[in-house]
Amino acid sequence: MLLEIRDVTKIYKGKIKANDNISLAVSEGEVFGLLGPNGAGKTTLVNQIIGLAVPTSGMITINGVNIVANPGYAREACSFQAQVQAPISGLSVLQAIELVGRIRGGRKPDVRKRAMELIEKLELVEWQKTMGLIISGGVRRLVAFCMAAVTPGKIVILDEPTNDIDPLRRRQLWQEVQTLAKRGSAVLLITHNVLEAERVVDRLAIVDQGVIRGMGTPASLKEAEGDAMRLELILEPKTAAPSLPDYLKQPVIINRRILGQVQPADIPTTIAWARELKEVGTIEEFSLGPATLEDVYIRLVKNPDDTANHKETS
Amino acid sequence: MAKWFRSYFLMLKWVFLANRTWLTMNLVIQMCIAVGFIFGISYFYPAITPSIAKYLTTGAPTLILITVGLVMVPQFVAWARADGTFDYIWSLPVPRMVHTTADATNMFGSMLPGIVLSVIFGSIYFDFSLNISPLVIPAVVMISLCGTFLGYTMAFAVSKPMTTQVLTQVIVFAVMMFSPVMYPASQLPGWLQAVHKVLPVQYMADLSRGTLTDLDVNLGQAFAVVGAWLIAGFVLTWFLVRRRQ
Numbered sequence: 001m002l003l004e005i006r007d008v009t010k011i012y013k014g015k016i017k018a019n020d021n022i023s024l025a026v027s028e029g030e031v032f033g034l035l036g037p038n039g040a041g042k043t044t045l046v047n048q049i050i051g052l053a054v055p056t057s058g059m060i061t062i063n064g065v066n067i068v069a070n071p072g073y074a075r076e077a078c079s080f081q082a083q084v085q086a087p088i089s090g091l092s093v094l095q096a097i098e099l100v101g102r103i104r105g106g107r108k109p110d111v112r113k114r115a116m117e118l119i120e121k122l123e124l125v126e127w128q129k130t131m132g133l134i135i136s137g138g139v140r141r142l143v144a145f146c147m148a149a150v151t152p153g154k155i156v157i158l159d160e161p162t163n164d165i166d167p168l169r170r171r172q173l174w175q176e177v178q179t180l181a182k183r184g185s186a187v188l189l190i191t192h193n194v195l196e197a198e199r200v201v202d203r204l205a206i207v208d209q210g211v212i213r214g215m216g217t218p219a220s221l222k223e224a225e226g227d228a229m230r231l232e233l234i235l236e237p238k239t240a241a242p243s244l245p246d247y248l249k250q251p252v253i254i255n256r257r258i259l260g261q262v263q264p265a266d267i268p269t270t271i272a273w274a275r276e277l278k279e280v281g282t283i284e285e286f287s288l289g290p291a292t293l294e295d296v297y298i299r300l301v302k303n304p305d306d307t308a309n310h311k312e313t314s
Numbered sequence: 315m316a317k318w319f320r321s322y323f324l325m326l327k328w329v330f331l332a333n334r335t336w337l338t339m340n341l342v343i344q345m346c347i348a349v350g351f352i353f354g355i356s357y358f359y360p361a362i363t364p365s366i367a368k369y370l371t372t373g374a375p376t377l378i379l380i381t382v383g384l385v386m387v388p389q390f391v392a393w394a395r396a397d398g399t400f401d402y403i404w405s406l407p408v409p410r411m412v413h414t415t416a417d418a419t420n421m422f423g424s425m426l427p428g429i430v431l432s433v434i435f436g437s438i439y440f441d442f443s444l445n446i447s448p449l450v451i452p453a454v455v456m457i458s459l460c461g462t463f464l465g466y467t468m469a470f471a472v473s474k475p476m477t478t479q480v481l482t483q484v485i486v487f488a489v490m491m492f493s494p495v496m497y498p499a500s501q502l503p504g505w506l507q508a509v510h511k512v513l514p515v516q517y518m519a520d521l522s523r524g525t526l527t528d529l530d531v532n533l534g535q536a537f538a539v540v541g542a543w544l545i546a547g548f549v550l551t552w553f554l555v556r557r558r559q
Contacts, residue, residue, distance in 0.1 A: 012559070050405045053559035071558070072409070080405040084398035090334040099331075103324050103406050133335055 001025035002186045003049070003155055008058030010044050010210075018044035020210040022058070028154070031177060031187040033197040033204030037301055041210035042190045043083060046157055049188070050078050062155065079104060079153040083160045083190070086144040088132030093124060093139075096132060097146045106151035118146040122172055138164040145173060152185045159190040174200050198293040206300050213300035218293050225291035225299075228261040231270060233277065234284045242282050245273060252298050256284075259298060261291070321408045325416035333420065340424050344382070348374050348432030352439065355496050364442055365529070366497075371436025372523040373496035375429040376457060380489050380515065382425050383461020384468070385482040391469035392478040410555040418462045425458060433526060442527075449533065450525035456540050457518045463547030464514075470554035495519040514543035 003026040010019040018041045026032040034042050047053040049060060051071025060067050060074075067074035088096040094115060101111035119128050122142050127135050132143070145161050158177065162170050177200060181187050191197050197204060198218050205215040214221055231248065235241060235256040244251050244260070247269065251260035262270045267288065274286040330337070351374040359366055394400050403413050437444050472478045489495065492506060493515040499507050510516040517539040524531030 047401070047559065051558065052401055052404060072407070075405060075407040078405070080402070082398060082402050082405070084401070087332060087394070087397070087399040087402055090332045091328075095331055099324060099328050100406070103321065103328070103408060105407065131335070 002028050002063060003188070004059075004061045005045070005049070006059045006061075008045070008048065008055045008060060010041070010048060010053065011056045018210050019048075019055070022207070022210070022212055024205050024212065024215060026155070026186045026188060028184055028186055029181050030203065031181045031189060031201045033201035034188060034190045034207060035192060035194055035197055035204055035297060036207035037192060040207045042207055043159060044210075045207075046080075046159060046188070046190060049155075050074055050080055050157065076105075077153050078155045078157055079148045079151065080156075081144045081148040081158045081161055083163075085137065085140050086132075086147060088140070088143060088147075091132050092129050093132070093135065093143050093146075094119065094128045096143055097150050100147040101150035104151035104153070111150060114150050115146065118149060118176070121176060122146065122169055136164075138166060138169070141165055142169060142173065145176070149176060149180055152180055152183070154185060155188060156180050156185045157188045157190070160192075161189070162191070162193060162196060170196070194294045194297045195292070204293075206297055208301045214296065221296045222291050222293060225261070225295060227264050228291060229264065229267060229288055230291050230295050231258075231260050231262050231274070231286065231288050233258040233274060233286045236281055236284050239282055242277055245269075250299055250302075252302055254298075259295065261295065262288070318409075318412060321412045322416055325408055325413050326419055329413075329416050329420045330423075337424055341427055344378055344425055344428030345431050347381075348378055348428040349435050351377055351496075352432060352436045362440060364440075367436070367440030367442055368523065368527045368529055369498065370496055371433060371440060371442075372526050372529070373519055374432040374436060375454070376495050376515075376519045376522045377489070378425055378428050378432065379454070379457045380461045380495075380518065381486060382421060383458065383463075383465045384489070385465070385486045387421060387462050387465030388469035388472075388478045388482050391466060392472075392475035395469075396475050411552050414466060414551060414555055418459060418466075421462050422455070422458045426454075429454065444526055445528040447525040453521040453525045453537075456537070456544055457521055460514055460518065460540050460544040460547060463544060463551050466551040467547050467554060470551065470557075489515060493519075514540050 005022055005024050008019055008022045009017070011017050022045060024032075034045065036042050044053065048055050049067070051067065051074045054068060062074060062077045065073045067077075086096070091099065097115040097118065098111050101115060102108065106114070119125055122145070124139065124142060124146070127139055132140060135143070141161065141164050145158065148156055148158065161177070162173060165173065174196070177187055177189065181202075189197065189201060201218065203215070203217050204221070206213045228249065235258065237256070241253055241258060244258070247266040248260040248262060251258060270288065274283065277283045278286065352370050355370055356362055362370075404410055433444065468481060469478055472481065492502070494502060494510055495515060499510055499516055502510070517536040520531045520536035521533070521540055523529045524533040524536060
């Protein structure tokens with residue numbers, strides 16, 4: 001494995017445990033997702049991989065090199081897109097990408113060629129000479145991605161790369177993420193956008209409160225949901241949630257959305273109930289389908305006791 | 315070593331370009347402050363003797379260098395740490411001290427025009443001849459780097475940006491009012507003179523005086539003390555930037 005994290009615990013001053021005994025491994029050419037809610041400890045884990053923070057206990061190796069003792073190796077091996085916007089106010093888009101490419105050891109002509117390739121693929125041509133100070137947040141985030149991808153490390157770490165980005169460019173960005181993996185880099189993708197991650201990652205870990213709640217391929221994680229189907233109800237605006245039937249398992253209410261699981265035997269009853277809710281104007285719409293990664297995510301984050309069922313890797 | 319220099323020049327380009335939006339403004343402000351010091355403080359004196367004129371003219375660049383090093387640098391660093399700039403820069407495959415040195419070089423470059431202008435303006439305004447020694451170059455570089463690295467030390471040692479801001483206000487007040495930069499140390503009370511025998515400020519001003527005018531200054535001592543503080547600031551900065559959370 002290219003990146004190995006073994007039993008990493010990070011306790012900050014004030015006894016805040018940001019990571020609790022985390023172990024995972026990522027291989028070359030793999031897109032590995034690290035999913036979890038805000039404050040789950042994802043960024044703390046990344047900071048320890050790139051040498052900004054030191055684990056309280058545990059071991060992190062890249063290519064077998066202990067990077068806790070040798071953070072310089074980690075900086076050489078990892079190219080990084082931070083969650084916060086890149087500090088490029090005074091640089092033009094092209095300057096920022098090229099400079100980072102060269103700082104990361106790329107040769108000038110190679111860096112120029114690759115920078116232009118990324119700029120064209122992500123449709124940034126019209127901004128290539130524009131100063132970072134006056135470009136929009138979404139374009140700035142795409143530039144930060146290009147900075148991480150122009151001379152990619154053995155490991156490319158992307159922390160929330162699609163925030164603020166429009167759907168079309170988002171799709172192109174995901175293609176580029178997969179291209180990075182095809183060219184041999186391991187991509188560590190940190191996100192709380194579960195639906196998008198499901199389509200891109202080869203494997204993933206769901207992290208909450210510093211603990212890995214589940215890990216595996218999207219398919220293996222969904223398998224554990226069994227035959228249960230996913231029911232989603234969208235409430236009419238300013239309407240209170242109806243009382244939920246007992247056969248709707250593990251219900252979760254997020255704003256106007258009600259999610260829950262239904263066993264195959266209960267499907268006819270469920271459809272009848274949902275239709276009735278629609279007729280009386282309680283819900284706007286409903287859908288019933290196979291379980292998604294979002295269901296797994298919500299269940300593991302809302303019900304941490306289920307963690308043990310998902311500790312296996314694929 | 316070649317890799318170090320390659321990284322240094324690339325980081326220098328990065329720092330210059332990243333800061334260019336405020337560099338021009340900073341340059342103009344530094345020049346205005348330099349000239350303003352000479353004008354403003356001359357009003358304190360009923361009559362300007364040649365000796366006072368030389369103190370004012372050589373004190374102004376020292377004050378600029380100290381102000382930028384001990385006030386602006388810590389504030390910039392505090393903001394940059396707060397907004398995540400340092401996390402990004404420190405994730406690049408460049409030793410942290412290379413970036414810090416590139417940043418210090420950029421700071422020095424932004425101060426230089428103000429320093430030159432204040433000296434030329436002071437000598438013309440007060441009508442005296444400068445007595446410029448070749449040692450002025452190492453002297454100015456040392457004053458600047460000493461202030462800048464002490465500024466980095468403060469910025470990296472203090473974790474809260476607001477605390478840094480308050481500390482820098484106290485420092486700028488103390489340097490302006492209670493340091494023998496624009497006037498001789500003999501005008502201070504005995505205990506404060508003793509304090510300034512240890513601190514670098516008086517010796518920074520001596521370096522400027524001794525290399526720009528014919529004022530009687532112990533240049534050897536000034537180089538030694540400022541050099542010692544510069545080394546201390548560099549080592550402390552090096553130690554602090556290597557720290558990880």
